[in-house]
Amino acid sequence: MNHNHHSSHEKHQNNSSNHDHSQHGHDHHGDMVKEFRNKFFLTLVITVPILLLSPMIQHFLGVDWRFSGDIYILAALATFVYLYGGWPFLRGAYDEWRQREPGMMTLIAMATSIAFFYSIAVVLGFDGDELFWELATLVLIMLLGHWIEMRSVNNASKALESLAELMPNTAYRMLENGDTEEVEIDQLQQGDYVLVKPGEKMPLDGKIIKGKSQVDESMLTGESAPVTKSEGDEVIGGAINKEGSLTIEVEKMMQDSYLSQVIEMVKNSQKTKSRTQDFTNRAAKWLFYIALIAGLTTFVVWIILGATADMAIQRTVTVMVITCPHALGLAAPLVISVSTALSARHGLLIRNRTQFENARNINAVIFDKTGTLTKGEFGVTDLQTFSSTSEDDVLRYAATIERESEHPIATGIVKEASDRQLELLELTNFNSITGVGIEGDINGKNVKVVSPGFIRDKAIQFDEQHYEEWSAQGKTVVFLLVDEELVGAIALADQIKDSSHLAIERLHDKNIKAIMLTGDNEKVAHYVAEQIGIDEVYAEVLPDQKAEKVKEIQSHGMIVAMTGDGINDAPALSTADVGIAVGAGTDIAMDSADIVLVDSDPKDILSIFSLSKRTYNKLVQNLIWATGYNIFAIPLAAGVLAPWGIILSPAVGAILMSLSTIIVAVNAQLLYKFKPD
Template identity: 60%
Template sequence: MSEHHNHSHDHHHRKEDDHNGHHDHGNHHDHMVEDFKKRFWISILITIPILILSPMIQMLINVDWRFSFDMYILFGLSTVIFFYGGWPFITGAKDELAGKNPGMMTLIALAIVVAYVYSSFAVFGLEGNNFFWELATLIDIMLLGHWIEMRSVMGASRALEELVKLMPSEAHLIDSDGNIRDVSLEKVEHGDRVLVKPGEKVPGDGEIVEGKSAIDESMLTGESVPVDKEKGNEVIGGSINGEGSLTIKVQKTGGDTYLSQVITLVKEAQESKSKTQDLSNRAAKWLFYLALGSGVTTFIVWLALGYSLSFAMERMVTVMVISCPHALGLAAPLVIAVSTAISARKGLLIRNRTNFEGARKIDAIVFDKTGTLTEGQFGVTNVDVSEGWDEAGVLTLATSVETQSEHPIAKGIVREGEKRELSIKSIKDFESITGKGLKANIEGKEIMVVSPGYMKDEGIRYNESSFKEWSNEGKTVVFVLVHHELAGMIALADIVRETAKAAIQELKGMGIESIMLTGDNRQVANYVAERLGIDQTYAEVLPHQKSDKIIEIQQSGKKVAMTGDGVNDAPALAKADLGIAIGTGTDVAIETADVVLVKSNPQDVVNLIKLSQGTYRKMIQNLWWAAGYNIIAIPLAAGIFFNADIVLSPAVGAVLMSLSTVIVAINAKLLKID
């Protein structure tokens, strides 16, 4: 009956948990951390009198504080610590054994149960020393370890809460009459206009419609220098406004904002369990069998050699207590905690830990070109002027005309004009000639910015060798005419990212091949590939063919990572062994990737692979430190060098164990990427 009742109670709980979702999960975790912390401190307090009462400790410090019934008090205190401090491990072991999968908890439980039972018998008549002080210190160390481990996991969830706090709770809403009133953030809707005063946080993702200021986005993008923003620029919710006042038109609120998406990603990353962490559980499983096997063998061998039952028992207990290396429980979690912190600081959001840990095996990286290796926007690369003209004059006319157009080429020319701080002239009679270009009147002169097609149709002559050279590099060329005469020609191309070249060189040094995959035409692709030193280029690839190309590269026996930012990259990102999305990319790309780079910096791809290699290396080192301690300690505890008078006392065993735990913790902290 009671079993049935428990079962239904558990079922009810689970439903409630599902209903309350993440929030409940967070609280539950908080509660567990607090619980371990409380158990640890109370156990430490009880340990002090246990140490004072223990005959073995008194012997060590050469005192005699024995009195009648002192062993019963010692037994009482140890019973409290066993059931109170040891309870999480005993219940954990029960769950592991029920699942026929002994691991960390079973190993710890074995050690404390053996120590407790043996020592209790020693108090009530069995000949031999009691291990109560060993039991107490073991429980203390284990509780401490689990508390640290859970805190490191919590540290990552704390990062989430810190992210949530980045959002302000109120916004200054501007109504249709221009009046300002303060409303809570939930009331702000898409399309609303809000005022952001100097020093305040931006309440949501949006576009500046009035004002200019420098905005600190470091918490969100890792960009350390405040970014100058003005009318027409986008701002991210949660970033901090500098000196100026801004009016913002809100485009995304609530769960759609960049910040909320980051929070969701971090949450997913935490919930995807690490593969290497399972590695430490597997190690614990083997150590459990080893402890049991060695203990029993030790017992039988000493009895067979004619030693007393109590001596054989003491050796067996020492072996079983010692073979529980606490360092093992910390080996993986500490490295994961450090690696998660580094990745967040470097602007790498890990969504899928298993694939991230596999990144160390990558031997080919496929880059999408536009927006990843290049900035995804046109920039002026060359200007060629006719006699009597200079670059500034030609660009001033072109910029003045192009300010009226929304075309990417127009924007590229205007950006160049702004960069050179050219003064824009006022224009009249602006008109767009479909497929040919633009026309306007500046200071009584007819100015045109036209395409090569128009020049051909009108038979106007221009420098054909320059034109040919630029076209072969995949650049777009426009011509500036004044009263139908050529003043100059301007070449534009998608700007290559400065950081891309260094990243590709570094990948080469690591023995990783760089491949470019783009829908753009072959000339443009080859020009970019040449500038960057890319090994292999696939151009004019249609969106649905991108994932096929990934499969093709995988079939040649390579482990492939794909880096992209667009909707068309999503299937390829999902197909690759490691999908890396650029943070400025589309939501779809981000949703399908294993890792998101907050800054659109190809250098971060290198950092990512280095971090994956470093994380794995540290975990393996730590597992060796933890298990290696056992390889030495178990034979010593079993008394293999007994004849040479070398027997590992439980006290030395405990010190060794603490030492291996400290080494593992320090080793994890040393993880870094240059």
Template identity: 55%
Template sequence: MDHRDHEHRHHEHEAEKQADAREPVAERSVHGTAQKRKHEHAGPKDHGSHHEHMVADFRRRFWVSLVLTLPILAVSPMFKDLVGLEDFLRFPGEMYVLLGFASTVFFYGGYPFYTGLFRELRDRRPGMMTLIGLAIGVAYFYSAAVALGLPGATFFWEVATLIDVMLLGHWLEMRSVMAASSALEELARLLPSTAHRLSEDGGTEDVAVDDLVSGDRIVIKPGEKIPADGKIDRGESSINESMLTGESTPVSKGPGGKVIGGSVNGEGSLTVRVTQTGEESYLSQVINLVKQAQESKSRSQHLADRAALWLTIIALTAGTLTMIAWWFLLGREFVFALERTVTVMVITCPHALGLAVPLVVAVSTALAAGNGFLIRNRGAFERARNLDAVLFDKTGTLTMGEFRVAETVPLEGTSEEELLRLAGSVEAHSEHPIARGIMASLKERGIEPADMENFQALKGKGAKALVDGREIAVVSQGYLDEQRMETPKSIANLFSGGRTVSFVLADGRLLGGIALADKVRESSKGAVARLNEMGVKCIMITGDNEATAESVARQIGLDEYFAQVLPDKKAEKVKEVQGRGLVTAMVGDGINDAPALAQADVGIAIGAGTDVAMETADIILVRSDPGDVAAIVGLAKKTHRKMIQNLLWATGYNVFAIPLAAGVLARWGVVLSPAAGAILMSLSTVIVAINARLLRFDRKV
């Protein structure tokens, strides 16, 4: 599908990039992958370092060529005639000096274009490199012949400035899209480097995670990352799996419960029997999903390449016909026919075409950054103008990913403020997400918690402490069930919408209930409304349950939602929406979103999210504002419009210039001189540059 293709066919780097993309993802384990790729970063095949080398190479060639162009302009007879300095810097042998400087620029500065020309011809796909190579090649060798005695005019300054402009264009273009993807390394870093393995005598030893095998028993202490997939043998705790599954609420687990490598243990100590390691692990499978989705994106030629293909055909055809017409059919001398032919080729030189797209890219990239989003993949950004659907992850994207008190139900004799104050007094020193949510809500409401003592965690059930001489407990429904306490209907209703409910007890008596929910971002509803106005369908995708998903979707005004979706299914849901024939974007922030971000036509990461989501994404929202998705679509449309305008001008002027250069009006005394052709080229370049800059004045993106 064209709209999903990547560009950049004209860079030598792309062949190596595609080879890199086919490298195996994982060896024995995720850590093996990280070490393997870390080692590869020192080698010449590394994507990031190679791309940086290419950018540095174009930059160096540009500056060297630009410096050498100055004496070429000072000595070139045609340029001096053009600016009215015919007698400036005249000396014997000036043509040989001019030839020397021009040859240096031609062979050193033009080297990337000749290699590109041979590669395009070898692949039978002539494009920008072919046109540039032919134009500067014909102009240089003709000018060299003139410098050595052939009657005619030299085009050395046009050759030098064309090379300068092309090098600048490619340098700007490559720098604007340079972002070495390190998603796999970021995923691998989720796992700790060591694990506490139980030995047969009951002791523990610290071993490398790579040394774990299925059947090993390991100890995970409170607050530690879980090093491998497994089943709990002993202990109870709440496990934070949000970075992997998208479930915003920590999951309480006990003996027999499954744990995932990379998730974070809560307040309890666990003994776990390892079930999967290496490539079989859940995290390694996510890595493979990211890799496969990234590789599934093919490339297409850039608009400028397609324009260059047609210009190449036009230039060769017009040049050949010009030579045949003047020399064979009209019987003019060979030197005159050759001069007309070279003028045609020079007129077709893509000064403006070479900058038409890179300048717009540079301006739009800077404009995007100033408006709060960073473009990492230009091709994906350009596709954003055609978006039909946007899939939003819920937790951390449409919502804050943080609990807040949504509703309280105090029972008779207790006020809402007192209920929250007592709950906050117990939870004041806890790091549990529910505790943090209660404390944040207290702060927002200006409620000060009381002092407490004798704090005690109730594993998987809550916590209790002495507050104002009473034993206050903040517990879950499981604790009430364990104590065989009945839940009043008024409190039971708090569970609607998939909310998390905590119960407050004083000396064993139920005081009331507190419902907590993930806080919806204030900008989410407006973002969905703006996208709907642009004809874009908005869909939510989440690991949360059906009730929570339905409640959030209703609040925000979403068109559709997918609930209880795990990471491997998230990428499938993106494919499902794409299967409807819709150009699809995915917006997310978690590691669980990485495969889906890679699979989508446009992957957009919330800036406050994890590094892996950012490294997998095509565009990053720095402000963590979903409203910027609509701004991306708007800027993409305006950027594309500027590109088309520039390409039309850069190629359109040839419709008038080429016939004049070929001499179709020579009978009436109208012949376009090489100097006039150079002016036309320069004028078209200036117009293209100004038009690109006009994008800056459109502040409303």
């Protein structure tokens, strides 16, 4: 994606229909934000004279600024507010009626329309008090609320899209003769090799073919510390190369890149309705009917009690105007938009909002082992030397031979030698010994890296006790022979992620059970489980049995989150109450999950639970504030306390309405103070 915005944006739109589409969607959303902002400010300007000209407000303030014809100026200004500021709500109400689903927009349109037409009737001679000021403040507050809400949602997308804009414009493509040429990002193809120098950004997603460096992925994954990357490691487009030069093989084009998927996921998550949103929409629908019934009941009761028609109509209008749940309409969307932005900031991508809200109730987390709790790559765990050979020499010999092999064990040994900064030796006559190992000549000596079976067949003596201990832990052991003499043993295992132990510890602090579900063998699974404190282990489970195991755990009354990264985890992720995919996993695992951990870090699961709980608490608080206002205001507006001389004046009703709306908006913003576990 080119981001020399002015010069290349047009060209990029032609090259990528995908980007063009998302850009169009974003522009549309941005236009709506501008529309609500402009309407809010112009309505605010007009509302000030409406308030100053309103007889009821003047009476409330104890002043008299009346003059001849002032009521007609007031009516003209209010008409402008009703038609200009109130238009989005009138249009929304029309859409709701067309779908036969009266809801929030219908309520707002009903309240503003009743206030407007009743007030026009008063201007034309009907006996009563005009409510133009009520109409203006109601429209103003709803415009403000919708503007805040849409801006919050827009900002979450914009924050991610701004990352895409930070992508470099050009890259250095490697040529066959070893030289480089500077090309536009759009010209790169899958499989191209690019050179990324220190301080430069990765042009696209790819794999390191040559070099080692510290890579800063903080803007993409939330991981603050730079990550060490070397040959074979994946890099994300937009990440910053801090130290050494890297040669990258391009694996994904911009439209398929990690960053594009993230942006798309966040947009989709904003479109999905949560259970709480559904609840507020249903509540708005019922409040619409309640408003009609309450208004009709108020009118009938006042007439029965002998009140004048004017008095009964005034009470009815006040009830129907006050029933409009401004705060209720904002309670869920504001909190949800803030939590979406927060989630992205903390490396969590929410694909299903309802399941995210359910995450607060989780009492068991099932982990896949490989790639989730472990790195999914072999690493050297133990080294034993025989005779006088040093550990470094054992490793140097083994790595020199294994460098020629592509086996995962070979990769682990070569990586360990690299981490220890050992210089490898010259190898000749490399040969694979079928089924048992590899050999070659180093400095005139025959060197073999072989399996335990080979050692036993040759009746070579070795440390049986150590070997049995390592085998019991599920480790793979290879032996090093120099001129047929045993000089060392190397044990390797899938390396446990540094954060796995901490993640399990914190889950236990929250009384959440940690379960491992893996296709790996019993020994390996139990060794890893013991190392990090897993409560239950299900090992040697076939891919098609994983979903059944999840159901079995659920049948014990557990509310289960499943965390995995592979294709074989997809059915289990879908079956669990909450499916969590680690970001480094396969596309199908991510598609089956409700939440994606961008950074593939098990301890980020804790952030899901705490953010889910905090979000839910804020939603409940906002719903209480919002509905509390209606429960309190409607009976007072109807005149329940009239026998004791207490009647809620429209002015006080408006103050209560404004107060509850402001509290809801401020309370939602307080979610930004969230600190992950």
